[in-house]
Amino acid sequence: MRGALETRLDDAGVGRQEPALEPLKCALLTGCLTGCGGTGCPSCPRLSALRRGGGPARGGMNTWQRRGAFESGTGSEEASSSLSGMRRRAAPSPSGSSPSLPPRKLLALPNTPPTNEDLTRLFKCRECSDFALPPIIQCESGHLVCGSCRPKLSRCPICRIYLGSIRNLALENLAESLLFPCKYIASGCEVTLRHTVKADHEEMCRFRPYPCPCPGAECIWRGPLDAMTAHLLQHHDSLKTLHGDEVLFQATGINLPDAAPWVMLQSCFGYYFILVLEKQENYDGHQQFFAIAQLIGTREQAEKFTFRFKLIGEMQRLTWEGTPTSIDEGIAAAIAKNNCLVFETSIAQLFAKNDNLNIKGTVSMH
Structure with missing residues (x-):
């Protein structure tokens, strides 16, 4: 620090060195660390403040209280003790490490078992x-x-x-x-x-992905039950849809070999039913017709309804009545359980007119 020591003569005329007071005053009054005494350092905050006619740049109230002691020639011991106290607080520990902090108290977590x-x-x-x-x-x-x-x-x-x-x-x-x-x-x-x-x-599970329920169609769609009706209406627009609790299901060309299943949709009571007529060979090689009503819904929902198929001829009536099959079970399960209208090809010829069959489908809700 420039001008940090000055020589004084004691009463015996012996020279001794002691810290200069002016740099200490500058350090305490302004915070300047150059030791200029507030007179020779261009960057000294004290000098800059005096040039502007303002107050001290640093120091606050306590600093200005100390200033009077310096100007009256006293307070050197106070300044020295203040600086030495600052040095003691800033000095590192003997080991060179920072002072250790008191140990933290850890919160005990509740001993809850895993769920x-x-x-x-x-x-x-x-x-x-x-x-x-x-x-x-x-x-x-x-x-x-x-x-x-x-x-x-x-x-x-x-x-x-x-x-x-x-x-x-x-x-x-x-x-x-x-x-x-x-x-x-x-x-x-x-x-x-x-x-x-x-x-x-x-x-x-009713939330599983379902395959497309349209028989005879090579459709790879799989999706939730709630989206099945929209899929049939949008992507199988060839399916005829009739509304009401009683509809007429017409199957044309029943004598054609290898005929594809006849399919239509019936909408009533806020639900959609798939009506299917299939021609299959039974165990002894004879062909039979199977008329199935399938609800687009769960088993529990299907239990709310009764479905009736009625073959209409000039002099004959053939009727089947039962609970419709749900999408959960499928057409094959309905045929295996005989949960459908079953009749031989010979019976079909009795009811056919111009190679066409008319089947009335009626839905009732419990």
């Missing part, structure tokens, strides 16, 4: 993110693969180790006490169930 959802996450297949259910296969590193992915994989999808037949018995035992969500939870299914019945539920 069912937390535990089911342990069963995620590392290939498809579905659940790996018993028998649970893992690689040597412990990565799980589900039963659907295992036949398609030779190596672990995570660590690339060859997959063997290592069973995770601990997780298999844990699975017995857990409830697993349906695989169609993202589509809206909120059911949770035991792993032993999970596959059966998902096979008939």
Whole structure:
């Protein structure tokens, strides 16, 4: 610091050096660290403030209170003690490290057991993110693969180790006490169930993707049940749609060999029904006709209705009455259970007119 020491003579005439007061006054009054004393440094805040006619640049009230002591020739001891106190506070610890902080108090978390959802996450297949259910296969590193992915994989999808037949018995035992969500939870299914019945539920879950129900059409559409009616109306516009609880279903060219199924839609009570007439060979090689009414809805919804088919001829009547088949079951299941109107080709000839059949379809709601 420039001008930091000055020489004075004591009473005995012996010279001694002590810190100059003017640089100390400058440091305390203005914050200038050059030691100019407020007179010779162009950047000194004190000098700049005096030139502008303003107050001191730094220091505040306490600094100006100290100024009077310096101007009266006293206060050197006070300034020295103030600076030494500042040095003591700024000095690093002997070891060179910063002062240690008091230890923090850690909050104790509540000892809550894991939830069912937390535990089911342990069963995620590392290939498809579905659940790996018993028998649970893992690689040597412990990565799980589900039963659907295992036949398609030779190596672990995570660590690339060859997959063997290592069973995770601990997780298999844990699975017995857990409830697993349906695989169609993202589509809206909120059911949770035991792993032993999970596959059966998902096979008939109303939130699963359905194939196109139009028989005889090579359609690859798959989608939710709520979108099925819109798909049929938009992409199968050749289907005839009749409205009302009683309609006339006309099948033309019934004697044609290898005839395609006859299909139409009936709309009533806020629902759509698919009416289908198929000609198939039975077990002994004879051809039969099957008339099926299928509700675009669930089994529970189908139970609300009764459907009646009536073959109309000049002198004959042939009637079938029963619960319509739901989309969940399908046409093949309805034929297998005889849940439809069945008649031989010889009977069809009795009711046919110009190679056409007229079948009346009537829906009633319970």
